[in-house]
Amino acid sequence: MSHLRKLATAAATLALVAGSSPATAETKLTIMVFAGMQNLPLFVAQSKGLFAKRGLAVDMKIAPNSDELRNGLADGRFQIVHAAADNSVAMVEMAKVDAKIVVGGDNGMNRLFVQPDIGAITDLRGKTVAVDAPNTAYAFQLYEMLRLAGLEREKDYTVQVVGATMRRVDALLADKTLSATMLNPPFSLRAAKAGLKDMGEATASIGPYQASAGFVLASWGRDNAETVVKYLSAYIEGMRWAADPANKAEAIRLVAENLKMPEDIAAAGYDLLMAGMNKDAALDMKGFENVLALRTRHTGKPTRPAADYIDLSYYQKAIAGM
Structure with missing residues (x-):
């Protein structure tokens, strides 16, 4: 084999190897959520590769209770959690942990x-x-x-x-x-x-109520802003896919498979979720203000202004880039 041919073969081999490798290393995230219909955007993001195409490897854990979810976030065992927005408020007010809500979800359908x-x-x-x-x-x-x-x-x-x-x-x-x-x-x-x-x-x-929301530790969010934006982009894309009537049948199958339930129950739950979801997982500020009002009424302690508990800068960047 000529010297030139050897060089060409070596170059082709290197190109093949490079082409088969990911462009960037995966960023691993461990998240915690409660079992339920509200996780449909996450099921979609996992199954359709919406996290993977953004270089994210997401391990989703199911919460046994809200104490474990909040404690795990505070300890750094989970980087992002989804739960009722008041859980993030509780971290700030009760545990004195600086958590920030970065995305909304639904009204809870409770x-x-x-x-x-x-x-x-x-x-x-x-x-x-x-x-x-x-x-x-x-x-x-x-x-x-x-x-x-x-x-x-x-x-x-x-x-x-x-x-x-x-x-x-x-x-x-x-x-x-x-x-x-x-x-x-x-x-x-x-x-x-x-x-x-x-x-x-x-x-x-x-009245209106902001239930499901995604939140992070404020310091972790600042240090990993690009990751938060990528995660939210995948989440919102998953929500848009789930809300598209053309995808309803497949979305119902995803719910049935992930929550291990009959398809008729999954179908009924899907319809309830579509009625309770906020478009693009936006935060319902009136609903969130009601969350704070209920906390004040039933604890006897005042809360801070609503803006103190949220940081929607990541969400706004995610929406702008879609």
Whole structure:
């Protein structure tokens, strides 16, 4: 083989090797979320390679309860978490950790479910209600719905900590002494099918509410701004794909596979999610202000202005680049 031919062969081999390697090293992220329909944009981003094409390798963990989610973020075990926005507020106000909400999601789609023998919310007087944590998010929704019906916490009913939504629906079905809890899809659909009684949607009683939101430690966000923007770009693209009617059937299959449920339940949950999602995962400021108002009412402690808890600069860059 001539010298020139050897050089050409070597160059071709190097080009082939270079072409088969990723242009940049993957950035690994560990995130934590609660099980539920709200994760559809994440399921899409994983299955369609939306994270991968941006150089991200995302490992998604399921939260057993909000304490583990918040503690894991504070400890650096998770870089990004998705949960009710009030959890981020709780990190700031209770744990004195500087967390920032960087993206919205949905209104929670929460409904108050009770045991079949409960005829009205007032029948919960003297009963025990189940919550994830007693001092955050959907527990405040529950307390507010009961307050509007004339029932006061501690005086009129008892609160029992059970854990995440999937645990609470199991608890109510197994233990009839637990009389009520807040549930969202698909768990609300399972509850209704199993005979628990639906007492109405939270937002119909308490007004707009910013539920699902993504948040990070402020310092980690500043140090990894490009990664946050890439992550949000993939998340928003996943949400847009999921919301496209042309993708509905495939989206339902993704939900059924990831949440291990029948397709009819996944289909019903999909419709509820589409009704409860904010376009492009935008943060609903009126809903977030209501989150803060509920926290103040049910803790007796004032919060900071809404702007102190959020940093939408990453979201704005993600939207601008799409």
